[in-house]
Amino acid sequence: MTFVKRTELQMFDGRQIFYYDREPVERTAVDIRPFEPRPLPGDMRQDLLTGEWIAMAAHRQGRAFLPPKEFCPLCPTKSDFGTEIADSTFEVVVFENRSPSFSAPSDQLPPETIQASGRCEVVVFSDHHEGSFGSLEIAQMRTVLAAWIDRTREISKLPYVEQVFVFENRGEEVGVTLNHPHGQIYSYPFITPRTTKMFSVAQAHFDETGVPLITSVIEREFKDQVRIVAENEHWISYVPFAARYPYEIHTAPKKFVPDLAALSDEVADAFPSIAKEVLLRLDGVFGIPMAYIAAWHQAPVRTGRDVLGLHWQITSIRRAPGKLKYLAGSESAMGAFIMDVKPEQSAQQLRDVQL
Numbered sequence: 345m346t347f348v349k350r351t352e353l354q355m356f357d358g359r360q361i362f363y364y365d366r367e368p369v370e371r372t373a374v375d376i377r378p379f380e381p382r383p384l385p386g387d388m389r390q391d392l393l394t395g396e397w398i399a400m401a402a403h404r405q406g407r408a409f410l411p412p413k414e415f416c417p418l419c420p421t422k423s424d425f426g427t428e429i430a431d432s433t434f435e436v437v438v439f440e441n442r443s444p445s446f447s448a449p450s451d452q453l454p455p456e457t458i459q460a461s462g463r464c465e466v467v468v469f470s471d472h473h474e475g476s477f478g479s480l481e482i483a484q485m486r487t488v489l490a491a492w493i494d495r496t497r498e499i500s501k502l503p504y505v506e507q508v509f510v511f512e513n514r515g516e517e518v519g520v521t522l523n524h525p526h527g528q529i530y531s532y533p534f535i536t537p538r539t540t541k542m543f544s545v546a547q548a549h550f551d552e553t554g555v556p557l558i559t560s561v562i563e564r565e566f567k568d569q570v571r572i573v574a575e576n577e578h579w580i581s582y583v584p585f586a587a588r589y590p591y592e593i594h595t596a597p598k599k600f601v602p603d604l605a606a607l608s609d610e611v612a613d614a615f616p617s618i619a620k621e622v623l624l625r626l627d628g629v630f631g632i633p634m635a636y637i638a639a640w641h642q643a644p645v646r647t648g649r650d651v652l653g654l655h656w657q658i659t660s661i662r663r664a665p666g667k668l669k670y671l672a673g674s675e676s677a678m679g680a681f682i683m684d685v686k687p688e689q690s691a692q693q694l695r696d697v698q699l
């Protein structure tokens with residue numbers, strides 16, 4: 345199994361920071377930036393027409409936007425400029441977001457406020473400023489996965505969190521505001537709209553068949569073969585039957601688990617190689633780094649754990665070099681997706697990429 349050591353330290357404003365190391369390194373670097381109070385938690389409101397929760401995070405407007413490399417807050421601290429990470433080197437680091445959309449409940453807000461309770465964290469994949477998850481070495485990807493697993497396990501214990509969402513955005517086209525390789529973890533005080541919908545479909549399937557839906561989906565992909573992009577002993581990657589984006593790839597463990605925390609070491613060890621292959625294939629389609637959103641679908645913390653299966657969903661909005669798919673009228677207003685590439689075609693393109 346992969347040994348990973350976690351060291352917990354405190355940041356200048358009281359936030360927690362966790363270092364994940366493959367070697368038993370002593371981490372003691374002190375964040376010497378002058379103290380600044382943390383923003384109060386935001387509130388959230390329920391959409392009167394749909395019942396969906398909307399987080400009101402107005403304080404996020406002031407956050408860093410594409411700073412030059414020498415002012416990157418995710419680089420290690422090597423000069424007088426104190427970054428978010430006080431050490432001068434690191435492997436993988438996770439810390440609480442400085443301007444979170446969801447944060448621990450506070451008694452400083454008026455009682456009629458519905459607080460956006462939860463937790464938002466930043467996962468820094470490397471101390472090198474360039475790259476993304478797929479460009480890391482396999483061992484480093486495994487350390488990132490260990491951090492995702494550990495944070496999912498720990499955050500799931502918070503009484504005010506219902507769902508833990510681990511994701512990476514890559515490319516300015518999908519709203520990345522910092523170029524340094526990193527991802528985020530959003531932990532919500534409610535079950536998100538998409539998961540709510542997936543839960544009801546998966547529950548109906550389970551009631552009818554006694555089998556988790558993702559297990560039946562994988563069976564079908566093996567039967568059809570035409571949408572499979574990659575496979576190894578423990579994982580399968582495929583373009584879903586009704587993909588919503590020009591390049592959408594789902595990667596799932598062959599054996600059902602509800603979330604990252606439930607992955608065995610053996611299955612986790614097999615993830616980095618297939619993840620790397622999938623991301624290389626994605627970049628290989630047009631020979632350019634693809635903008636994407638890589639999202640871990642996990643069962644909620646307290647419900648749906650025997651029917652909703654873990655999978656890693658990559659969606660790219662790039663249709664062709666120089667062309668992006670915008671969420672236009674039908675998608676934005678009605679949530680009804682229109683696709684102009686057949687999933688079997690994009691799976692073929694992805695398989696044809698020479699690695």
Ligand SMILES: [Zn+2]
Pocket residue numbers: 413416417418419472473524
């Ligand atoms: Zn950086």
